[in-house]
Amino acid sequence: MKQILVFFFIISFVHGIIRIPLKRQKSLRKTLQEKGKLSHLWTKQGVDFLQYSDSCNSPETASEPLMNYLDVEYFGQISIGTPPQQFTVIFDTGSSNLWVPSIYCTSQACMQHNRYEPSQSSTYVSNGEPFFIQYGTGNLTGILGIDQITVQGITVQDQTFAESVSEPGNTFQDSNFDGILGLAYPNLAVDNCIPVFDNMIAQKLVELPLFGVYMNSIQVAGQVVFCSGGCQAIVDTGTSLITGPSADIEQLQNYIGLTNTDGEYGVSCSLLGQMPVVTFTINNVDYLLTPEQYMLQNLALSLKNNVHITFNPPEK
Template structure:
């Protein structure tokens, strides 16, 4: 865990983390993927959404800022609480570095997913103002759409005034019905935001709410709800890591995009031998890459197709190879217990691969996604 947390910290602006730290507790819940698998509904979900996770090749392009690979959110496990309006209305959200918009369900939403989540009532807020412009985010399984409003948004004592956010009126199919979160708070760059909306953290900086223009994330693998996990605005906590930080330049300001030096499997460089690009994403527990490369990686770790995804024999973990991502000259090694996901189906252990094919094609070539919350505790 001490090394995994650095994957996000390397993205932060260079500087010293002095000043007041604003801590947002994060709670860990079973991911939607785990819930569906435990109920024996996961393979049916893939079929109902016309998705085959073994051959998942949906193309997401960087110049279509409204395009989000929704499948990532099936694997999100860490959530926090924010409030919108005055008096405050509370929502459970994903703090997502892979997108830049804030959205929550609207009281006017009639989709099934909205009925199972907290909805925003603009008429109950004294500080709300209607912007009225429409927004739409295209996901792999449908589009989430609604209108833009503005209100104060509070995150653990930090209150942003005049924050524009999406009020979803339609949400795609059954995808969000069982999700543990109400909405998403994007932490990506403004260029990625739908509708030209200024992201929450950028407004925090503009309104001088943080002493240092920096945020960090610590995700604990504690089995009891990820105790101690937190998002920190205004710096980072030295107690969450050992050694020195590995500062890595952002190569493109949209997603938090960085350069990968190489990817080794079992000590042998298999991918990115000449370097490649990756984005760091708190909105997923997976590590994704070009489908053809991921297929080779699955074969190298001994993963086999099963029910629309890749699985490994739990008893083989001790002989499976390590996978190492080298970033700015520093190797980050994932052992098999870190890159596989442990579930229990009918009382039996089920181990699935934490790697998945996803075709994101910006002009410079395909991207890898480094999912920060790929953390499992094994006993």
């Protein structure tokens, strides 16, 4: 297991800053590549990263669909129920619901992960409403339940969450996380479930309605590389990919000199030293990324001498 790289912060009224360590594990993309399943998944899901959408300069308000990217690499621990049942989850700013596998789920994906047992929790309350959520590369169905949720010492009472009873396909089967804890706004929540953090605020468990995600090894330097006119963007902790407007991503890919391999843009590892620095400007602060930081080494045997870029155009 690699060292802790990212921390999720909550401002607690009683204990000050609460740090939730997130552990970096092998991503789903890498797992599927090693098993030779990545190309099959792209074909099955109809994903074509060569299809581009409009420029980001449109003044209209755009909705953000729920996306389940293949490179979610950072996970944290929560517990549900009394006594507590432990789960590894993604803290995802791109969605709003909390779900974990149910003991009644017999899908292969559920069998390989920790499963919630409502009969073992004295604080569980049955809701019984059906639940369905669709991600970009997978979906699941289940029922809603109510129980207490503990996140790094902060216990939320009467939290509605989903107990998945069917997780078809390989999307969750090959993942290293049990479930997802959504941190986005309530209007993105399926079935109008109140998100965990919003319940923390309502129950006065946090002093401020504020949370943050902090990463180490960020260098400040460089210059603007693309999207110089400015872009609206979201910070999505459910993926380690950086998705951008088609025209800018295509220009960046051509500038770096990448070639299309297995549905991804890659380059020989021997060329890393010749590749440019890429700079992102966020709130007038420049963040410099070296090739070693924005390229992912491909662990698949047949492509072991290649690396792939972490920038992708959005799905059409």
